[in-house]
Amino acid sequence: MQASRRGLRGEARAAAVIAVAVILVSALGGVGWGLLAPTEQLFVVEPGRGAVLTGESVHQFDAVAMFLCFGAVIGVLSAVAAWRWRGARGPLLQIGLLVGSLLGAFVMARLGEQVAQWYHPRPHDPPVGQLVELPTEVGTWLVLLAQPLLASLLVLFFAALNSSEDLGAGTAVEDGSFDPAAAFGPYGAASYPAGTGPLPYGSYEPAREAGSGSLPETRPHR
Numbered sequence: 001m002q003a004s005r006r007g008l009r010g011e012a013r014a015a016a017v018i019a020v021a022v023i024l025v026s027a028l029g030g031v032g033w034g035l036l037a038p039t040e041q042l043f044v045v046e047p048g049r050g051a052v053l054t055g056e057s058v059h060q061f062d063a064v065a066m067f068l069c070f071g072a073v074i075g076v077l078s079a080v081a082a083w084r085w086r087g088a089r090g091p092l093l094q095i096g097l098l099v100g101s102l103l104g105a106f107v108m109a110r111l112g113e114q115v116a117q118w119y120h121p122r123p124h125d126p127p128v129g130q131l132v133e134l135p136t137e138v139g140t141w142l143v144l145l146a147q148p149l150l151a152s153l154l155v156l157f158f159a160a161l162n163s164s165e166d167l168g169a170g171t172a173v174e175d176g177s178f179d180p181a182a183a184f185g186p187y188g189a190a191s192y193p194a195g196t197g198p199l200p201y202g203s204y205e206p207a208r209e210a211g212s213g214s215l216p217e218t219r220p221h222r
Helices: 002-036 058-084 091-119 141-161 180-187
Strands: 039-046 049-052 131-135
Touching: 002 058, 002 091, 039 058, 058 091, 058 141, 091 131, 091 141
Parallel strands: none
Antiparallel strands: 039 049, 039 131
Protein backbone atom coordinates (compact mmCIF):
# COMPACT_ATOMS: atom_id res chain seq x y z
CA MET A 1 0.00 0.00 0.00
CA GLN A 2 2.78 2.41 0.89
CA ALA A 3 4.63 1.53 -2.31
CA SER A 4 1.51 2.26 -4.38
CA ARG A 5 1.06 5.60 -2.62
CA ARG A 6 4.67 6.52 -3.28
CA GLY A 7 4.22 5.55 -6.91
CA LEU A 8 1.08 7.69 -7.16
CA ARG A 9 2.85 10.68 -5.63
CA GLY A 10 5.73 10.19 -8.04
CA GLU A 11 3.34 10.17 -11.01
CA ALA A 12 1.61 13.30 -9.70
CA ARG A 13 4.94 15.11 -9.39
CA ALA A 14 5.90 14.03 -12.89
CA ALA A 15 2.56 15.30 -14.25
CA ALA A 16 3.11 18.66 -12.52
CA VAL A 17 6.62 18.91 -13.98
CA ILE A 18 5.27 18.16 -17.45
CA ALA A 19 2.55 20.81 -17.11
CA VAL A 20 5.02 23.48 -15.98
CA ALA A 21 7.47 22.58 -18.75
CA VAL A 22 4.75 22.81 -21.41
CA ILE A 23 3.69 26.24 -20.10
CA LEU A 24 7.27 27.53 -20.22
CA VAL A 25 7.83 26.24 -23.76
CA SER A 26 4.52 27.77 -24.83
CA ALA A 27 5.61 31.11 -23.38
CA LEU A 28 8.75 30.97 -25.52
CA GLY A 29 6.57 30.15 -28.51
CA GLY A 30 4.42 33.18 -27.73
CA VAL A 31 7.49 35.42 -27.75
CA GLY A 32 8.54 34.01 -31.11
CA TRP A 33 5.07 34.46 -32.56
CA GLY A 34 4.87 38.05 -31.31
CA LEU A 35 8.15 38.88 -33.07
CA LEU A 36 7.33 37.09 -36.33
CA ALA A 37 3.62 37.84 -36.70
CA PRO A 38 2.93 40.19 -39.62
CA THR A 39 1.52 43.65 -39.01
CA GLU A 40 -1.38 45.42 -40.68
CA GLN A 41 -0.58 48.74 -42.36
CA LEU A 42 -3.01 51.62 -42.33
CA PHE A 43 -2.91 54.93 -44.21
CA VAL A 44 -3.94 57.88 -42.06
CA VAL A 45 -6.56 59.80 -44.03
CA GLU A 46 -7.57 62.16 -41.25
CA PRO A 47 -6.77 62.64 -37.57
CA GLY A 48 -7.80 59.53 -35.66
CA ARG A 49 -8.86 57.58 -38.76
CA GLY A 50 -7.00 55.31 -41.14
CA ALA A 51 -7.74 53.27 -44.26
CA VAL A 52 -6.51 49.71 -44.64
CA LEU A 53 -4.22 49.27 -47.63
CA THR A 54 -5.08 46.73 -50.28
CA GLY A 55 -4.09 43.21 -49.23
CA GLU A 56 -3.14 44.17 -45.69
CA SER A 57 -6.23 42.55 -44.18
CA VAL A 58 -4.86 39.18 -45.26
CA HIS A 59 -2.17 39.50 -42.60
CA GLN A 60 -4.78 38.89 -39.92
CA PHE A 61 -5.32 35.40 -41.35
CA ASP A 62 -1.56 34.92 -41.68
CA ALA A 63 -1.01 35.78 -38.01
CA VAL A 64 -3.71 33.33 -36.87
CA ALA A 65 -2.32 30.61 -39.14
CA MET A 66 1.16 31.16 -37.72
CA PHE A 67 -0.19 30.92 -34.17
CA LEU A 68 -1.95 27.69 -35.09
CA CYS A 69 1.30 26.24 -36.45
CA PHE A 70 3.23 27.30 -33.35
CA GLY A 71 0.65 25.62 -31.11
CA ALA A 72 0.55 22.45 -33.22
CA VAL A 73 4.34 22.06 -33.20
CA ILE A 74 4.55 22.64 -29.43
CA GLY A 75 1.70 20.19 -28.86
CA VAL A 76 3.36 17.43 -30.90
CA LEU A 77 6.82 17.96 -29.40
CA SER A 78 5.50 18.11 -25.83
CA ALA A 79 3.51 14.90 -26.30
CA VAL A 80 6.54 13.05 -27.70
CA ALA A 81 8.80 14.36 -24.92
CA ALA A 82 6.28 13.46 -22.19
CA TRP A 83 5.80 9.96 -23.59
CA ARG A 84 9.56 9.41 -23.54
CA TRP A 85 9.39 9.72 -19.73
CA ARG A 86 8.59 6.04 -19.13
CA GLY A 87 8.13 6.28 -15.37
CA ALA A 88 5.42 8.94 -15.77
CA ARG A 89 3.25 7.05 -18.24
CA GLY A 90 -0.32 6.73 -17.09
CA PRO A 91 -3.55 8.72 -16.64
CA LEU A 92 -1.82 11.47 -14.66
CA LEU A 93 0.57 12.11 -17.54
CA GLN A 94 -2.42 12.66 -19.82
CA ILE A 95 -4.01 15.04 -17.32
CA GLY A 96 -0.80 16.98 -16.74
CA LEU A 97 -0.15 17.31 -20.45
CA LEU A 98 -3.73 18.42 -21.15
CA VAL A 99 -3.77 21.03 -18.39
CA GLY A 100 -0.32 22.29 -19.32
CA SER A 101 -1.28 22.55 -22.99
CA LEU A 102 -4.49 24.47 -22.24
CA LEU A 103 -2.74 26.94 -19.95
CA GLY A 104 0.25 27.08 -22.29
CA ALA A 105 -1.89 28.01 -25.29
CA PHE A 106 -3.52 30.79 -23.28
CA VAL A 107 -0.14 32.09 -22.09
CA MET A 108 1.24 31.93 -25.63
CA ALA A 109 -1.65 34.02 -26.96
CA ARG A 110 -1.49 36.67 -24.22
CA LEU A 111 2.28 36.95 -24.19
CA GLY A 112 2.50 36.92 -27.97
CA GLU A 113 0.04 39.77 -28.34
CA GLN A 114 1.89 41.77 -25.67
CA VAL A 115 5.24 41.22 -27.39
CA ALA A 116 3.73 42.25 -30.73
CA GLN A 117 2.47 45.48 -29.15
CA TRP A 118 5.90 46.18 -27.67
CA TYR A 119 7.64 45.44 -30.95
CA HIS A 120 5.17 47.48 -33.02
CA PRO A 121 3.88 50.21 -30.68
CA ARG A 122 0.75 52.01 -31.73
CA PRO A 123 1.59 55.67 -32.55
CA HIS A 124 -0.27 58.37 -30.69
CA ASP A 125 -2.10 60.82 -32.98
CA PRO A 126 -0.12 60.15 -36.20
CA PRO A 127 -0.17 62.88 -38.87
CA VAL A 128 -2.30 62.63 -42.00
CA GLY A 129 -0.61 60.75 -44.84
CA GLN A 130 1.56 58.54 -42.62
CA LEU A 131 1.66 54.75 -42.83
CA VAL A 132 0.95 53.11 -39.49
CA GLU A 133 1.75 49.47 -38.61
CA LEU A 134 -0.68 47.88 -36.19
CA PRO A 135 0.15 44.58 -34.44
CA THR A 136 -2.14 41.70 -35.31
CA GLU A 137 -4.05 39.71 -32.70
CA VAL A 138 -5.12 36.13 -32.29
CA GLY A 139 -8.71 37.13 -33.01
CA THR A 140 -10.49 33.84 -32.33
CA TRP A 141 -9.85 31.78 -29.21
CA LEU A 142 -10.71 28.55 -31.04
CA VAL A 143 -7.10 28.30 -32.18
CA LEU A 144 -6.13 27.71 -28.54
CA LEU A 145 -7.64 24.22 -28.78
CA ALA A 146 -5.15 23.02 -31.39
CA GLN A 147 -2.24 22.51 -28.98
CA PRO A 148 -4.06 20.52 -26.23
CA LEU A 149 -6.05 18.56 -28.80
CA LEU A 150 -3.01 17.38 -30.74
CA ALA A 151 -1.03 16.63 -27.57
CA SER A 152 -3.84 14.54 -26.04
CA LEU A 153 -4.62 12.64 -29.24
CA LEU A 154 -0.95 11.83 -29.80
CA VAL A 155 -0.53 10.43 -26.28
CA LEU A 156 -3.68 8.33 -26.72
CA PHE A 157 -2.30 7.08 -30.03
CA PHE A 158 0.98 6.08 -28.39
CA ALA A 159 -0.91 4.31 -25.59
CA ALA A 160 -3.06 2.41 -28.10
CA LEU A 161 0.03 1.18 -29.97
CA ASN A 162 1.76 0.06 -26.77
CA SER A 163 1.05 -3.61 -25.99
CA SER A 164 2.51 -3.55 -22.47
CA GLU A 165 0.13 -3.73 -19.54
CA ASP A 166 1.83 -0.83 -17.74
CA LEU A 167 2.61 1.10 -20.98
CA GLY A 168 6.29 0.31 -20.50
CA ALA A 169 6.54 2.18 -17.19
CA GLY A 170 7.97 -0.87 -15.38
CA THR A 171 5.24 -1.04 -12.73
CA ALA A 172 3.60 -4.31 -13.78
CA VAL A 173 3.61 -7.25 -11.31
CA GLU A 174 5.99 -9.96 -12.45
CA ASP A 175 4.91 -13.61 -12.60
CA GLY A 176 5.38 -15.36 -9.27
CA SER A 177 5.91 -12.15 -7.32
CA PHE A 178 2.28 -11.72 -6.18
CA ASP A 179 1.88 -12.02 -2.39
CA PRO A 180 -1.75 -12.59 -1.32
CA ALA A 181 -0.96 -11.85 2.32
CA ALA A 182 0.48 -8.44 1.38
CA ALA A 183 -2.38 -7.72 -1.00
CA PHE A 184 -5.31 -8.81 1.19
CA GLY A 185 -3.94 -8.25 4.70
CA PRO A 186 -4.76 -10.59 7.58
CA TYR A 187 -7.46 -12.35 5.54
CA GLY A 188 -5.08 -13.43 2.79
CA ALA A 189 -3.86 -16.93 2.12
CA ALA A 190 -0.96 -16.52 4.54
CA SER A 191 -3.35 -16.22 7.50
CA TYR A 192 -4.49 -19.83 7.22
CA PRO A 193 -2.61 -22.60 9.10
CA ALA A 194 -0.06 -24.67 7.23
CA GLY A 195 -1.67 -27.28 5.01
CA THR A 196 -5.03 -25.50 4.94
CA GLY A 197 -6.52 -22.66 2.99
CA PRO A 198 -9.82 -21.13 1.96
CA LEU A 199 -12.42 -23.56 0.69
CA PRO A 200 -13.09 -23.48 -3.04
CA TYR A 201 -16.35 -21.94 -4.15
CA GLY A 202 -19.25 -24.38 -3.86
CA SER A 203 -17.65 -26.74 -1.30
CA TYR A 204 -19.15 -27.38 2.15
CA GLU A 205 -17.57 -28.37 5.42
CA PRO A 206 -20.01 -29.25 8.24
CA ALA A 207 -19.54 -27.53 11.55
CA ARG A 208 -18.04 -29.55 14.39
CA GLU A 209 -19.02 -29.39 18.03
CA ALA A 210 -16.48 -28.05 20.45
CA GLY A 211 -14.47 -30.86 22.02
CA SER A 212 -15.74 -33.50 19.60
CA GLY A 213 -14.13 -34.94 16.54
CA SER A 214 -17.37 -36.10 14.81
CA LEU A 215 -20.81 -34.80 14.05
CA PRO A 216 -23.66 -35.66 16.46
CA GLU A 217 -25.75 -38.55 15.27
CA THR A 218 -29.08 -37.00 16.28
CA ARG A 219 -30.30 -33.47 16.66
CA PRO A 220 -30.94 -32.57 20.32
CA HIS A 221 -34.64 -32.44 21.33
CA ARG A 222 -36.15 -29.27 22.69
